[in-house]
Amino acid sequence: MNYKQISSPQIHKRQSTDRIMQLVLIATLPGALILSYQFGWGVLLNLFISTLTCIVTEALVLKLRHRPINIHLGDYSAVVTAVLLGLALPPLVPWWVVVTAAIFSILIAKQLYGGLGSNPFNPAMVGYVVVLISFPVEMTTWVTPISLLPQGVSHPGLWDSGMIVFAGSVPIDGITGATPLDLFKHSKGLMVEQIYNSNRLFDNASIAGVGWEWANVAFLIGGLALLKARIFTWHGPVGMLGSLTLMSMLFWDAGSSSSPGSPLMHLFSGASMLGAFFIITDPVSSATSNRGRLIYGALIGLLIYIIRAWGSYPDAVAFAVLLGNFAAPFIDNYTLPRTYGHSQRRRATAKETDKNV
Amino acid sequence: MINLLLDNVVLASLLALIGLGGMFGGLLGYAAEKFKINSDPVIDTIDELLPQTQCGQCGFPGCRPYAQSIADGDAINKCPPGGQTTINAIAKLLDITAVPLDEEHGQEELRTIAYIREDECIGCTKCIQACPVDAILGSAKLMHTVIEKECTGCDLCVDPCPVDCIDMLPVKTSIDTWYWPSPENIPPSTTSAYTEGHAS
Amino acid sequence: MRHLWETPGGVHPPDNKAQSQTMSIGQVPLPKTLILPLNSAFDEVAKASVRIGDRVLKGQKIADIQGKLSVAVHASSSGFVTSIEPRTIAHPSGLSTPCIEITTDGEDRWIESKTYPHYQHIDPPKLCDIIAQAGIAGMGGAGFPSAVKLAIDGEKSVDTLIINATECEPYITADDMLIRERAAEIIKGIDVINCALSKPKAVLIGIENNKPDAIKALQEHCKGTQIEVVPVPTKYPSGGEKQLIYILTGKELPSEALPINIGMICLNIATVFAIKRAVIDGQPLISRITTITGQACDINRNYEVLIGTSVEHLLKLNGFNRERCSRLIVGGPMMGFTLSSTNVPVTKTSTCILAVSHQEMPDSSPPQPCIRCGLCAEVCPASLLPQQLYWYAKAADHERLQAHHLFDCIECGACSYVCPSKIPLVQHYRGSKGDILTARAEKTMASKARERFESRAVRLEKIDSQRETKRESRKLTSNNAEQQRVSGKPPLTTSAEDIIKAAQLRVQTKKISPEKQKAKLERTLIAAQIRLEEAQQRLADVLESGTVDQQTQHKATLEGAKQKVDKTQQRLAKIKLQ
Incomplete structure (x- = not known):
């Protein structure tokens, strides 16, 4: 009579990696819907191409590495990477840009480091930065939000969008334009008031630019839902949004010509909310302890503001996240919690006498 | 004098350098004498890592001579009782690449302990003389026995025994020495099912 | 209300306690045999004081303390000692350890024992000795000998006694039921311990607030005493010793320290009950309350079980269904271990036997x-x-x-x-x-x-x-003597040739003749061959019926014998060539 011998605990919470990933995917839905409403079919095409590429790449690499494809594809981590990448890329960007970014994300940034759980950098952000640096023209052309399209012009339909993305047709005039952050970057010498008055982007909503603020609100809602479901702790997002707010308040001089924009404008434009709730909360590449995640988030918020205000790129979430990823092990080293029964905090490097790390 | 030096830059720098050289040379010489280390600490550290079975399978008469030889550049993979763990530890210490065990010197086996079949022992004391760690008790024409706690499993007592009454038996896991094996040691087909006793 | 501290972390698994609390503590029919392990949880084995064939009475000591951390063992019922040998016990390894087997005679007759109703007048060391002789060990799971805990040397002092009644593991209700039914005896037990510790300043009973009935029972009986019943929030693992100390006092037990180092002593509530029975009623630790639960059993209930009763016996009593059972756990689902067989005895630390169904605990999926x-x-x-x-x-x-x-x-x-x-x-x-x-x-x-x-x-x-x-x-003396003997003559010089000659002579005399050598080798060969045959025979035997360990051992012997035969044959061949 033989029973199985199993080490305790014998029971497990019904929570699994694939369930977490699925929840993250569901939480991106509001943001994705608002983005598609505001910027047209291009958003969905991006998501489609990037998801397809990521899944195919992941499957191929897993096959090469002799790993069970079903199990690893079934954890949805490749889909999450693909969706985040698709949401971050500008709509109507040529298909090969998306494919390059997606392949880079999965192949180089994830699988070559050992697959899920072993990647030091956020795969989606690596892919994004690679194409941002390689194809600056394609990557800085954004579609105009729906409410600002010139009279009689509308976003291209599915067929036309497909032609633009896959066949390289040139989109008609008026459907592409600058983003609010672009405006701030390239309108040196103008008072904020003047920027607001001179551009229709700030017509209907003066917070952070038409279309953008609603997309950010949608990501905020999705993020809060994930927080409620305890998929991640509040530390990362609060750290990042907090330091971003703090920095923009410090340098917000009520709208002089050298002002980089108001706190609300920074919080609700660009990829702020997407970054705060969906990218820096990627547990694999972030700091581990709660205190560490607070510091990690704050560091990224700080970097985002610095690059936005004084760097040469209008948005900076991707760069800031990668720099934060670099710093994560270092942050970990100094933020380990104090173990019960010990008076001193730990250092990850403790007793490192004969290690060459 | 000072003026002369100030005028002759070459001479001044020469003198300064010679002076400095002399000073630091003296200091180093003093330090070398004062803080002299009599035995090579590397040998001690290597010796610490060796299993101290004193079995001689490496070709040296004991662990310390082999440690000495490793310090002088010998291969680190000649110790079967220590096995891969010891090789890795020494490789880490000396910052060289760990290599697999040299099969010429023997294979890594389960730890064994010598047992004398006491009714067959004739009391010849040959094993007592062979034991490098004095782990066998007995005297001439009287039965011998192995002190289990002290036996290193070196095998050296087996050959000298004229009546061949010494067995090398693997150390058994008892309830006190048993511990859960790490999950990797479990066959993948039964990831969490586990039926056999674990031999440490 | 006492201020409570909150520990970091913790989980809230479904508690599954209700199903085993529908009935009061039950009695188990006397089993035919009782198996009493001699080991304690701390590597030390008690020394058997009976021999096979001896008649023993219920409560009779059958094994003595030997070494500091072993625990005395008592016969749980009257009968005969039928064997003293290694048996499989309830241990995660599934290995065996020396046990005494008693075949019960059905009389269940008590030995005459000494009771101490006036324990207040007994010196603490004497009280500790009574507790030690009663074989009392921590009944919460660790099995640490209680007398060792209570024997405080002069330098240390106890200002807080903590009674652990949290029972934070799901499924287990043994302590809960014990408190509900026998609170008065528990309070008396606390008083005994108070005497043994020379009255600590505070006595706290930590109990999770998911046991309202037990809390009420304790509070009623504690009225007018210095004992404080402290309900703590339900959160696993609040019953960990370190955690409970922190929750109740806000003090952290330093790493690797014992509670006594910070002036505290922690005892499980079931242990307190056992101490009461030992001192006041003179009954050594021969039974405990164990929860039998899980969907693979028709009846879920707590029983007063004699130590040494086999798990099989208990499961049968509760309508256990082998087909339905996915695993058999001793202890709770969070820290308990699985049994590989039902033929193991209940020990002093068996809080719960959990026979779960496949629906309750499905096999875990492979790790990601x-x-x-x-x-x-x-x-x-x-x-x-x-x-x-x-x-x-x-x-x-x-x-x-x-x-x-x-x-x-x-x-x-x-x-x-x-x-x-x-x-x-x-x-x-x-x-x-x-x-x-x-x-x-x-x-x-x-x-x-x-x-x-x-x-x-x-x-x-x-x-x-x-x-x-x-x-x-x-050499010196002999030289001197020589010189004296041949004084006058020139001293002898020893040439190199002489030395060599002498050496050769020595070797010649020492050398054994080839015939003798051959004869010796032949003898060895015959002996080795006989041993080889024997080894083969033995191996064949164990291959059929022996354990894996035995098989490998015999294989090793066989291999050794083979090698010896080969070696001797080679040497013999060499001599023949010469």
Whole structure:
């Protein structure tokens, strides 16, 4: 009579990696819907191409590495990477840009480091930065939000969008334009008031630019839902949004010509909310302890503001996240919690006498 | 004098350098004498890592001579009782690449302990003389026995025994020495099912 | 209300306690045999004081304390000792340990025992001795001998006595039912312990607030005493000793320290009850309350079980269904271990026998990669970083494991419970702890071996040099004598030729003739062959019926015998050639 011998605990919470990933995917839905409403079919095409590429790449690499494809594809981590990448890329960007970014994300940034759980950098952000640096023209052309399209012009339909993305047709005039952050970057010498008055982007909503603020609100809602479901702790997002707010308040001089924009404008434009709730909360590449995640988030918020205000790129979430990823092990080293029964905090490097790390 | 030096830059720098050289040379010489280390600490550290079975399978008469030889550049993979763990530890210490065990010197086996079949022992004391760690008790024409706690499993007592009454038996896991094996040691087909006793 | 401190982490698994609380504590029909293990949880074995065939009475001591941490064993019923040999016991390894088997005679007759109703007048050391002789060990799971805990030496003092009635593991209700039905006796037990500890300042009973009936019972009986019943929030693992101390007092037990180091003593409530029975009623620890529960049993209930009753007997009583059962657990689902067979006895630490169905605990899915989600760190009650420990455990990086305080892990299982990737974290830690302890033991062994080797070398050298000096002196005296004898004549000179000749002569006389050598070898060969045959025979026997261990052992012997035969044959062949 033989029973199985199993080490305790014998029971497990019904929570699994694939369930977490699925929840993250569901939480991106509001943001994705608002983005598609505001910027047209291009958003969905991006998501489609990037998801397809990521899944195919992941499957191929897993096959090469002799790993069970079903199990690893079934954890949805490749889909999450693909969706985040698709949401971050500008709509109507040529298909090969998306494919390059997606392949880079999965192949180089994830699988070559050992697959899920072993990647030091956020795969989606690596892919994004690679194409941002390689194809600056394609990557800085954004579609105009729906409410600002010139009279009689509308976003291209599915067929036309497909032609633009896959066949390289040139989109008609008026459907592409600058983003609010672009405006701030390239309108040196103008008072904020003047920027607001001179551009229709700030017509209907003066917070952070038409279309953008609603997309950010949608990501905020999705993020809060994930927080409620305890998929991640509040530390990362609060750290990042907090330091971003703090920095923009410090340098917000009520709208002089050298002002980089108001706190609300920074919080609700660009990829702020997407970054705060969906990218820096990627547990694999972030700091581990709660205190560490607070510091990690704050560091990224700080970097985002610095690059936005004084760097040469209008948005900076991707760069800031990668720099934060670099710093994560270092942050970990100094933020380990104090173990019960010990008076001193730990250092990850403790007793490192004969290690060459 | 000072003026002369100030005028002759070459001479001044020469003198300064010679002076400095002399000073630091003296200091180093003093330090070398004062803080002299009599035995090579590397040998001690290597010796610490060796299993101290004193079995001689490496070709040296004991662990310390082999440690000495490793310090002088010998291969680190000649110790079967220590096995891969010891090789890795020494490789880490000396910052060289760990290599697999040299099969010429023997294979890594389960730890064994010598047992004398006491009714067959004739009391010849040959094993007592062979034991490098004095782990066998007995005297001439009287039965011998192995002190289990002290036996290193070196095998050296087996050959000298004229009546061949010494067995090398693997150390058994008892309830006190048993511990859960790490999950990797479990066959993948039964990831969490586990039926056999674990031999440490 | 007493201020309570909150521990970090913790989980809230479904408690599943109601199903075993529908009935009062039941009695178990006397089993035919009782198996009483002699080991304690701390590597020490009690010394059997009876022999096979002896008649024993209920409550009679059958094994004495031997060494500090062993526990006395008593016959749980009257009968005859039928064997003293290693038996499989309830232990995660499924290995065996020496046990005394008693075949009961059905009379269940008590031995005459001494009661101490006036325990207040007994000296603490004497009280401790009574408790030790009654074989009382921690009944919450660890099985630490209680008398050792209570025997305080002069320097230390106890100002807080903590009674652990939290019972934070799901399913288990043994303590809860014990309190509900026997609160008065428990309070008396606390008074006995108070006397043994010379009246500590505070006595706290920590109990989770999911047991309102038990709390009420305790509070009623504690009226007018200094005992304080403290309901604590329900959160696993609030019943861990370190956790409970923190919750109740806000003090942390320093790493590797015992509660006594900070003036506290922690006892399980079932142990308190056992101490009351031992001192006031003169009954040694021969039974305990055990919960039998799980969907693979038709009846879920608590029983007063005689120590040594087999699990099989208990399961049968409760309508156990083998087909329905996915695993059999001793203890709770968070820290309990699985049994490989039902033929093992209930021990002093068996709080619960949990026979779960496949629906209750399905087989776990294979582990996925760690995504560093940090849920484990959030629930760790010791504020460790379980995922970091996991990476280091996988890399067998012992130094970093220790730097990350692996040994402060209480193995509560909260991290594995929440892990979304289903990684058996606790098992990784257990394996690593074992590896580290083994490595430490090997290191001590190696340094001991080195010491012995070196002192042997010194001794051999000394003997050599002594021999040398003796030879020198003998030579000198003989030379002198020679010179005296042949005085007048020129002294003898020894040429090199002479020395060689003498040496050759010596060798010649020493050398055994080839015939003799051959004869000896032939004898050895015959002996070796006989041994080989014997070994083959024995191996064949065990291959049919023996354990794996035995098989490998006999295989090794056989291999050795074969080699010996080969070697002797070779040597014989060599001589024949010459």
